[in-house]
Amino acid sequence: MIELKEVPQENQEKVKIFCDVNNIPFDGGAISHIVLDGSNVLGISQLKVENGIAEILIIFVKKEFRNMGFGDGLLKMQINYCYRNSISFIKVKKGINDRFFRRVGFVEEGEYLVLDVQAFYTNLKCKQ
Numbered sequence: 851m852i853e854l855k856e857v858p859q860e861n862q863e864k865v866k867i868f869c870d871v872n873n874i875p876f877d878g879g880a881i882s883h884i885v886l887d888g889s890n891v892l893g894i895s896q897l898k899v900e901n902g903i904a905e906i907l908i909i910f911v912k913k914e915f916r917n918m919g920f921g922d923g924l925l926k927m928q929i930n931y932c933y934r935n936s937i938s939f940i941k942v943k944k945g946i947n948d949r950f951f952r953r954v955g956f957v958e959e960g961e962y963l964v965l966d967v968q969a970f971y972t973n974l975k976c977k978q
Contacts, residue, residue, distance in 0.1 A: 852892075854923045856931065857882040865894050874910050883927045885911065885920045895924035897931065897940075904932050906942040909950075925954060932967045940965045 857865055862878055868891045869876035880896035893911035897904050906928060911920045932940055941962040942951055948963060955970055956963035 853886045857884050868894055877907055880907055883924050893920045897928045904937050904940045938967055
């Protein structure tokens with residue numbers, strides 16, 4: 851069974867091991883989300899919040915599990931985290947898969963792509 855969930859701060863070891871094995875940066879102070887298939891980690895994301903603005907540090911899914919919606923799920927968990935915690939804006943450095951972020955509604959602002967969290971939920975079109 852596939853699960854996407856937030857990783858409590860005290861349980862970040864699994865995220866750190868995944869990052870080390872896949873040679874990607876890890877921030878012990880970031881908010882982490884994880885995609886699990888049983889005990890197998892398929893992907894992770896990390897979000898750093900400073901001064902009321904969130905920055906996406908990484909969204910990474912193992913190559914063999916890409917194009918299955920896990921990256922979208924991790925991004926939506928980050929957006930939802932910000933919404934629930936009254937964080938108005940999320941930014942990500944340009945050059946980190948810009949097309950992926952623009953597809954969701956991120957817009958260019960200097961060296962970042964930025965998403966207005968409230969506008970994202972206001973403009974969300976649900977299919978009936």
